[in-house]
Amino acid sequence: MIQALSGQLLLGLINGSFYALLSLGLAIIFGLLDVVNFAHGAQYMLGAFLAWMGLSYLGIGYWWALLLSPLVVGATGLVIERVFLRRLQGLDNLYGLLLTFGLALIIEGLFHHAFGNSGSPYPVPELLRGGFDLGFMYLPKYRAWVVVVSLAVSLGSWFVIEKTRLGAYLRAGTENPKLLQAFGVNVPVMFMLTYGFGVALAAFAGVMAAPIYQVTPMMGSSLIMVVFAVVVIGGMGSILGSIVTGIGVGLVEGLTKFIWPEAASVVVFLLMAIVLLVRPAGLFGRQK
Amino acid sequence: MKIRLAFAAALLLAAGTALAADPKVSDDVVKIGVLTDMTGYYSDLSGAGSLEAARMAAEDFGGKVLGKPIVVIGADHQLKADVASTVARKWFDEEKVDAIVDLVSSSTALAVMPVAAEKKRITLLSGPGTTAITGDKCTPYNFHWTYNNWALANGTGREVVKQGGTTWYFLTADYVFGKSLEEDTANVVKAAGGKVLGASRHPSPGTTDFSSFLLQAQASGAKIIGLANAGADTINAIKQANEFGITKKQNLAGLLVFISDINSLGLPTAKGMYLTTAFYWDRDDASRKWSKRFFDKMKKMPTMVQAGVYSAVTHYLKAIQASGTDAPDAVAAKMRETPVNDFFATNGRIGPDGLHRHDMYLVQVKDPSESKYPWDYYKIAKVIPAAEAFPPVSDKCPLVKK
Numbered sequence: 001m002i003q004a005l006s007g008q009l010l011l012g013l014i015n016g017s018f019y020a021l022l023s024l025g026l027a028i029i030f031g032l033l034d035v036v037n038f039a040h041g042a043q044y045m046l047g048a049f050l051a052w053m054g055l056s057y058l059g060i061g062y063w064w065a066l067l068l069s070p071l072v073v074g075a076t077g078l079v080i081e082r083v084f085l086r087r088l089q090g091l092d093n094l095y096g097l098l099l100t101f102g103l104a105l106i107i108e109g110l111f112h113h114a115f116g117n118s119g120s121p122y123p124v125p126e127l128l129r130g131g132f133d134l135g136f137m138y139l140p141k142y143r144a145w146v147v148v149v150s151l152a153v154s155l156g157s158w159f160v161i162e163k164t165r166l167g168a169y170l171r172a173g174t175e176n177p178k179l180l181q182a183f184g185v186n187v188p189v190m191f192m193l194t195y196g197f198g199v200a201l202a203a204f205a206g207v208m209a210a211p212i213y214q215v216t217p218m219m220g221s222s223l224i225m226v227v228f229a230v231v232v233i234g235g236m237g238s239i240l241g242s243i244v245t246g247i248g249v250g251l252v253e254g255l256t257k258f259i260w261p262e263a264a265s266v267v268v269f270l271l272m273a274i275v276l277l278v279r280p281a282g283l284f285g286r287q288k
Numbered sequence: 289m290k291i292r293l294a295f296a297a298a299l300l301l302a303a304g305t306a307l308a309a310d311p312k313v314s315d316d317v318v319k320i321g322v323l324t325d326m327t328g329y330y331s332d333l334s335g336a337g338s339l340e341a342a343r344m345a346a347e348d349f350g351g352k353v354l355g356k357p358i359v360v361i362g363a364d365h366q367l368k369a370d371v372a373s374t375v376a377r378k379w380f381d382e383e384k385v386d387a388i389v390d391l392v393s394s395s396t397a398l399a400v401m402p403v404a405a406e407k408k409r410i411t412l413l414s415g416p417g418t419t420a421i422t423g424d425k426c427t428p429y430n431f432h433w434t435y436n437n438w439a440l441a442n443g444t445g446r447e448v449v450k451q452g453g454t455t456w457y458f459l460t461a462d463y464v465f466g467k468s469l470e471e472d473t474a475n476v477v478k479a480a481g482g483k484v485l486g487a488s489r490h491p492s493p494g495t496t497d498f499s500s501f502l503l504q505a506q507a508s509g510a511k512i513i514g515l516a517n518a519g520a521d522t523i524n525a526i527k528q529a530n531e532f533g534i535t536k537k538q539n540l541a542g543l544l545v546f547i548s549d550i551n552s553l554g555l556p557t558a559k560g561m562y563l564t565t566a567f568y569w570d571r572d573d574a575s576r577k578w579s580k581r582f583f584d585k586m587k588k589m590p591t592m593v594q595a596g597v598y599s600a601v602t603h604y605l606k607a608i609q610a611s612g613t614d615a616p617d618a619v620a621a622k623m624r625e626t627p628v629n630d631f632f633a634t635n636g637r638i639g640p641d642g643l644h645r646h647d648m649y650l651v652q653v654k655d656p657s658e659s660k661y662p663w664d665y666y667k668i669a670k671v672i673p674a675a676e677a678f679p680p681v682s683d684k685c686p687l688v689k690k
Binding site for chain 2: 131
């Protein structure tokens with residue numbers, strides 16, 4: 001019993017670190033740009049697909065994909081910000097939500113049309129095959145790698161935004177863009193790069209996910225709802241909140257899968273409803 | 289004036305013969321609607337391929353039956369029962385559709401069947417699996433063509449127990465189809481002398497990570513993990529079972545696995561797995577010939593669901609031809625009394641419950657080293673004769689005289 005429970009908790013931690021990585025990108029984009037990025041799931045899918053395409057068409061392996069795929073998808077993010085999102089600044093953020101939602105539908109539709117629905121397998125990189133026998137469960141090396149990297153990237157991003165000068169500029173830009181501009185900081189470019197970074201994080205998570213899940217056009221849409229719930233529970237825009245909540249939600253979900261599997265997909269939203277009732281701004285959010 | 293009169297008389301005569309021919313084919317057209325999942329989880333195993341298969345059947349029949357055109361249309365039911373029954377109503381009431389084909393996912397089939405029965409139209413089911421379709425939910429106008437859960441459970445379950453897989457744990461998709469597949473397989477396993485140690489029901493669609501459930505299956509110590517799910521769920525479960533080293537000590541039994549799944553998993557991951565199928569493209573010359581034509585259009589080999597759509601539509605058209613009308617009662621009776629023998633079905637017979645009983649195949653997925661050309665995936669381990677492959681006529685079906 002204890003054995004099984006610790007196994008489930010470890011799996012929850014693995015999934016949780018995934019949620020953290022994905023919701024982090026969303027939280028950064030919302031926190032700094034005030035855009036609800038509904039294309040996040042599609043961008044995560046793009047990351048995984050680029051890795052797969054690189055491997056099957058060009059022979060580019062996992063490690064390069066981990067670097068290149070976020071760069072390429074991040075660059076498309078820059079274009080999206082420059083061409084579309086910038087025009088919506090200052091409007092109700094419902095417009096940004098609808099725009100990104102539309103983009104997601106288009107991107108997923110195109111990939112669905114081109115690649116079908118069953119998807120394609122992506123092999124686990126040579127170096128990370130096999131696993132450790134922990135006694136209570138068998139831990140594949142790759143999953144351990146996911147936890148370590150996700151936590152490192154999440155905490156690194158949090159540190160940069162909350163504790164460095166660059167981060168201070170970013171936060172200042174959200175509070176009062178005009179004043180920051182007056183100090184000689186190029187605010188529009190900064191916003192563009194921020195969106196690009198958030199998108200690159202989604203693509204990075206996509207590459208991380210490729211060897212675990214089947215690479216399919218719909219892989220993002222099945223995850224995006226949970227990730228949004230994570231961001232809402234953590235407090236919209238709170239970066240630390242999204243990291244902590246991501247892991248927390250993974251753990252709660254893992255426990256539910258053990259105790260009452262049928263409810264596993266509902267429990268996240270139940271949690272969200274309760275949190276919203278008790279603390280409308282989310283666990284780590286500030287009331288505006 | 290005379291010429292005019294003669295012309296009018298000729299017109300009247302022509303109209304007269306047309307009127308006499310009219311009642312044979314309602315609305316002067318035989319319209320077949322392929323209602324299936326075009327964009328969701330099961331779109332690769334049915335979807336556009338099912339629509340193409342129905343079109344091929346109409347073309348191969350010459351595009352006409354009893355001198356009237358055959359028209360094939362398609363729609364996406366989005367795997368939603370309410371969408372399926374709404375489209376069906378619209379098709380019957382406004383678009384003069386005579387038969388609805390495929391209906392992948394049991395819930396959509398069970399939603400459309402009563403509508404069709406009420407309007408007296410034919411349903412030809414290829415995609416869904418629940419045995420209720422020809423059990424207590426059976427209708428006089430319905431034909432269940434390709435497979436049902438009992439056949440899959442029976443083929444895979446009995447054979448695996450025979451080979452020593454005596455203890456089972458199930459990973460089950462938590463809806464009608466999955467639960468019914470689990471129940472049917474559990475009964476077969478028990479009847480063959482095996483034991484069921486437990487089951488995990490996972491939400492579907494919506495589960496991408498199966499490791500929690502796999503871990504529970506592992507802890508149960510069962511020799512066999514039965515996958516009572518389909519499509520993306522099965523693919524992810526098999527992939528992750530490999531990842532977690534579960535397949536080293538325990539074996540997987542896929543209860544509903546399509547060739548499209550094997551294609552996207554790849555042989556290195558899927559090799560060695562047993563599964564039951566109604567159709568394999570590389571079985572004989574006739575199946576190869578048809579499948580290659582299908583491949584030229586779809587760039588994929590057909591699944592059993594898609595091949596079944598072709599076979600069912602062809603049988604339906606033949607029955608219209610033979611009975612000289614498209615009146616549903618006459619056609620349904622004709623379909624029941626005519627045996628089915630084509631590239632898809634051998635020794636096919638349709639029972640009073642509407643179930644098409646034909647030979648099934650227990651196959652084993654090849655090792656990559658045995659696969660010589662693209663889509664060379666299966667070895668046929670056993671031909672299961674029609675009488676053993678499908679359940680006897682169900683006394684739960686009210687149509688069956690006791």
